[in-house]
Amino acid sequence: AQTVTQSQPEMSVQEAETVTLSCTYDTSESNYYLFWYKQPPSRQMILVIRQEAYKQQNATENRFSVNFQKAAKSFSLKISDSQLGDTAMYFCAFRSGSARQLTFGSGTQLTVLP
Amino acid sequence: GAVVSQHPSWVICKSGTSVKIECRSLDFQATTMFWYRQFPKQSLMLMATSNEGSKATYEQGVEKDKFLINHASLTLSTLTVTSAHPEDSSFYICSAIQGSAEAFFGQGTRLTVV
Numbered sequence: 001a002q003t004v005t006q007s008q009p010e011m012s013v014q015e016a017e018t019v020t021l022s023c024t025y026d027t028s029e030s031n032y033y034l035f036w037y038k039q040p041p042s043r044q045m046i047l048v049i050r051q052e053a054y055k056q057q058n059a060t061e062n063r064f065s066v067n068f069q070k071a072a073k074s075f076s077l078k079i080s081d082s083q084l085g086d087t088a089m090y091f092c093a094f095r096s097g098s099a100r101q102l103t104f105g106s107g108t109q110l111t112v113l114p
Numbered sequence: 115g116a117v118v119s120q121h122p123s124w125v126i127c128k129s130g131t132s133v134k135i136e137c138r139s140l141d142f143q144a145t146t147m148f149w150y151r152q153f154p155k156q157s158l159m160l161m162a163t164s165n166e167g168s169k170a171t172y173e174q175g176v177e178k179d180k181f182l183i184n185h186a187s188l189t190l191s192t193l194t195v196t197s198a199h200p201e202d203s204s205f206y207i208c209s210a211i212q213g214s215a216e217a218f219f220g221q222g223t224r225l226t227v228v
Contacts, residue, residue: 043221044219045158050216101160102148102217104158106156
């Protein structure tokens with residue numbers, strides 16, 4: 001079974017600064033996908049970024065980028081130029097290539113301070 | 115991204131009554147839908163996976179007779195909480211996928227049983 005670990009329950013960052021959220025996972029599969037989802041106070045789950053395991057290049061989406069270290073089974077999220085609207089719970093998630101369900105980490109509550 | 119609509123957004127019901135929550139994929143056909151439960155400040159807990167036209171697959175510990183799931187079409191899945199009790203009060207979230215694409219989430223339903 002796959003597991004996803006987020007070791008930072010809470011983090012804070014000053015507006016305009018950069019913050020990195022950590023995520024590690026455990027799997028024996030070679031084909032899988034990794035995701036970061038954001039859940040703001042509205043509680044709507046929003047996809048931030050996705051990474052296919054077979055791709056060596058780290059995914060980027062505007063101010064959001066990942067550091068995917070496959071050998072170390074690490075998948076961290078970097079948020080640059082943090083904005084107040086980035087305040088949310090962030091979940092790291094894993095999906096194997098052979099399954100459709102997501103396995104979520106426990107989440108990191110990020111607060112962007114003005 | 116694709117849109118998943120979940121209704122109602124919140125509901126209050128009396129203990130012993132049943133409540134139905136709908137999850138619709140508005141602009142795509144969802145081969146698979148998932149139902150999650152989320153407690154405050156915690157991660158999403160998968161309750162069941164439903165495929166159109168077949169019985170739902172429940173996770174261990176989830177009572178299938180209490181949480182009835184129907185996936186009658188490629189755009190609609192329903193979760194019925196039967197004989198609800200205060201301990202069933204929670205935030206319920208659905209998600210839908212088409213093929214191997216990423217999951218899209220409904221806005222969630224806050225259920226309060228009084």
